[in-house]
Amino acid sequence: MIWSKKDILWIGAVGGLFAVLPLLLPKIGSSIPVGTEIMIWGIFATGFNILLGGTGILSFGHAAFFGLAGYATGLLILKDRLPLALAIPAAVLGAFLAAALIGALIIRKRGIYFAMLTIAFGQMFYFIASQWNSLTGGLDGLTGFKRTVFLGFDIKPEVNFFYFVFGFFLLTLLFVRALLNSSIGKTLVAIRENVHRAEFLGIDVKKYQHFAFVASATFSGLAGALYALLLNFAFPELLHWKTSGDAVLMSVIGGMRAFFGPLVGAGIFVFLRDIISTYTIHWALPLGAIFVVFVLFFQKGILGIFERGNGR
């Protein structure tokens, strides 16, 4: 079985909760796009965690793939060059290819060197996006594109777009869960737990690490494409290493060893930012404080507090 009964039950429950969010959110003083954004960051963080929690590799460069696909989507649908049904897959493919290439160049480096290189590559993308005015709109960002219809489904209204993202969100949860359940996912755990033993079990460690890098970056790309459509806007900060840091933060707050940890982290992150930013522009300060508390006292994150075997 690629999913256990428990997996289906949990993903079903999470799906059920999100399905009714458009009714709930306005009642608690929030709005539908907040729910959409939680799902988008949920896709980003859940995919990112294939690499972080699943394989034990820290990257600060996944914003590059997030932003790349965001810009690509905007550029491809600008002036109706391509329909959305082609633009989104093309943007995700772009993130996939960029990750395959960059991953091949840097995956041989270990630990801190790898993390530094991911920042370097990410920042390279950031500077290209912020300087290449004629293509990307420079520091002002890329505007002028609007989400319209996807295969005949009108995704302009906020509610419709919410359910459009919801579909990708569910597919992401199912796919990542199946991947982690598979022999590939277990091999990634072996690499995380003891890289030497993994190698001496005959595992081609670099190949699997590269795979995890590319797989996670592909989900970053999907999230980025959807985010650009949510805002009808792409801007250089999408590519900034701080955006990658947000994914790390979500995984740590929610619990990177639990399957739903990054999603819970994404939910808290987006929700709190939404609330706090109505009072102050310094919303990063309390979020940073929460991060510090978790790193110091709850290293396994929120779900780590409840967890007993769940999500392994």
Place this chain on the structure above:
Amino acid sequence: MNRHLVCNNLVKAFGGFRAVNDVSLAVPKDEIRAIIGPNGAGKSTLFNLLTGFFPPTSGRILYKDKDITNEPAYRRVKRGFSRSFQTPKIFPELSVRQNVYLAVQAYYSRSFEWNIFKFRSLDLPGKTEDLLRMFDLARHGGQLAGSLSHGDQRILEICMVMALEPAVLLLDEPTSGMSEVETNKTIDLLMKIYEEDPITMVIIEHDMRVVRRISHHITVLHQGALIAEGTYADIEADDTVRKAYFGEVR
């Protein structure tokens, strides 16, 4: 037959220090070879060269007449090499059962990686339980591997190493840190495995009683160089060895 596992003029230098200095040896198929020598003789370094943990500074390693000198470790594992470490390398944060399962999965996925249907039809959990029982680890199955006693961690590593059904088994001090009971149990098990299906074994060992019991041939290293080779009786009678290793007994 005699050219099963061969190394020629192996040198490993760390800076100016030659941890392994011009070592040549040939282990015939299905022989149990013990490598002995005082601390710092270069035994583990030689092991790391043979298994591809790091490449030699110079010299060549041949397996079945194929040059594997610069082959990465995981490729050698695919050829049938399997090794343990001086400090057991296991997955301490996973259960004992998961540890063995990962080894079983690694073995079968290397033959069936691209044949999903065949792979799925294999009973990996069943094979895992068989191994746990064989190595007397079944009662610890649900326990975290890191919480096992040192001796049991070694047995677990040997279990994982054997899950790969190796053709060349390399054990780095398999009984160090074990009680006498555990040592005997482990050696009995290794002998049983060998008698059922002989394989080539290279074993670094300090305990001379163990060496005497299991090895066919012995290689003695001293300060990175090979100083003697022969049967237990040969080695015992060798003056150079006595001087270097037994510290001039008698």
